[in-house]
Amino acid sequence: MTREAANRPVMLTDTKARGLADLPPVQSDSLLALIALAAADPRADKIDVGVGVFRDGAGNTPILKVMKQAEQRLLDTQVTKAYLGGAGDKKYAELLRPTVLGEHAADARIAGVQTPGGCGALRLGFQLIARANPKARVLLGTPTWPNHAPIIDGVALEIVEYPYYDRSSGAISFAKMLEALEAAAPGDVVLLHGCCHNPTGADLSDDQWEQMTQVVARRGLLPFVDIAYQGFGRGLDEDGRGLRGLLTACDEVIAAHSCDKNFSVYRDRVGSLWLKTASEESTRTAMAHVLQDAREMWSMPPDHGAACIHIILDDSELRARWLVELAAMRERINAVRRRIASFDPRLDYIGRQFGMFSLLPLSRDQVLKLREDHSIYMADSGRFNVVGMADGDIDRFTAAVVDAMDG
Ligand code: LMR
Numbered sequence: 001m002t003r004e005a006a007n008r009p010v011m012l013t014d015t016k017a018r019g020l021a022d023l024p025p026v027q028s029d030s031l032l033a034l035i036a037l038a039a040a041d042p043r044a045d046k047i048d049v050g051v052g053v054f055r056d057g058a059g060n061t062p063i064l065k066v067m068k069q070a071e072q073r074l075l076d077t078q079v080t081k082a083y084l085g086g087a088g089d090k091k092y093a094e095l096l097r098p099t100v101l102g103e104h105a106a107d108a109r110i111a112g113v114q115t116p117g118g119c120g121a122l123r124l125g126f127q128l129i130a131r132a133n134p135k136a137r138v139l140l141g142t143p144t145w146p147n148h149a150p151i152i153d154g155v156a157l158e159i160v161e162y163p164y165y166d167r168s169s170g171a172i173s174f175a176k177m178l179e180a181l182e183a184a185a186p187g188d189v190v191l192l193h194g195c196c197h198n199p200t201g202a203d204l205s206d207d208q209w210e211q212m213t214q215v216v217a218r219r220g221l222l223p224f225v226d227i228a229y230q231g232f233g234r235g236l237d238e239d240g241r242g243l244r245g246l247l248t249a250c251d252e253v254i255a256a257h258s259c260d261k262n263f264s265v266y267r268d269r270v271g272s273l274w275l276k277t278a279s280e281e282s283t284r285t286a287m288a289h290v291l292q293d294a295r296e297m298w299s300m301p302p303d304h305g306a307a308c309i310h311i312i313l314d315d316s317e318l319r320a321r322w323l324v325e326l327a328a329m330r331e332r333i334n335a336v337r338r339r340i341a342s343f344d345p346r347l348d349y350i351g352r353q354f355g356m357f358s359l360l361p362l363s364r365d366q367v368l369k370l371r372e373d374h375s376i377y378m379a380d381s382g383r384f385n386v387v388g389m390a391d392g393d394i395d396r397f398t399a400a401v402v403d404a405m406d407g
Helices: 030-040 065-077 090-104 117-132 148-154 174-183 206-219 236-249 280-297 304-313 316-341 345-352 364-374 391-406
Strands: 110-115 137-142 158-163 189-193 222-227 253-258 271-276 357-359 383-385
Touching (some): 090 110, 364 391
Parallel strands (some): 137 189
């Protein structure tokens, strides 16, 4: 299957090139570039539905109230900032176990470790795979988050793409997905979105998860679940169900989890990597490799965000408050989805999807025209953040999108 043009640097082919000045230009990351473009637009009525940060009805990304409380408590009680060690805050990972693993929390064959965001966990997980099985190929459903392919390329694993989503029908190409998994070799890796698929919002149904899981287990594939938006779709447990099904069916599973979004601590970079192998001993060995790799890359993860989440998860009252604030974020996401879907039958599918993102049926030219004419900033692919705009901007946004579709 063909490989989509990825957003990654062009590699040097000139063997004479030696100095830093000979480096070729790098094509900047499309999503991060969009933040800068939107910020530079002086028009007061601009709408930034580019990068994935939750915004409330007023268009702000406030710090959660419960996070402010935890930060205050940390400020009042923290007596040292001495090193914690390569695994970071071990209690943070321990407290997170039931949230991520559900009924598998007590399984000693599963270990988790703090990482700098979900991105750090993805990099560590793929590095571990490359170390164990450099010939493993990674099956990547397209479209996917633009940073997936560069991370996998970074550890020199081969990528095999398959079509995950059909833009014309707004549905998952499930038969094609299964076909690709059936054609894979044992030991190949399948990268899956745990929930709130980025960029399509099209999540597998429970039935599809079950069928896909059976194929993965039967074919001896290694599932790697990227779960960055737990709680933004249907609920914490519901959004973790796919991962948990894989943990039931497979001896080996890897997951990259992020708390950046569901605790709204984006810039604090709070993630974790989870490994399951067939035995406690092999999990310990695999984790030792992970820690060695982490030591080479960042030595230790940043503490602040994880320390605050540790405080929240360790206090039943604060945890309950977090759940209320998380539910409010989820409800806004789903309410905006329903509202946009009600505008035009062609946008119906948006009401049936989950998480912060959906793809609009727009060409790149139409996306650029929306930017020029209406100061509406979304990814060139037509991916938009459904909660990127304030309540007061939803009608204007949707009318402009429908106009663009008609024009
Ligand atoms: C996004 O997809 O917008 C976020 O995950 C931000 C990022 O790092 O790309």
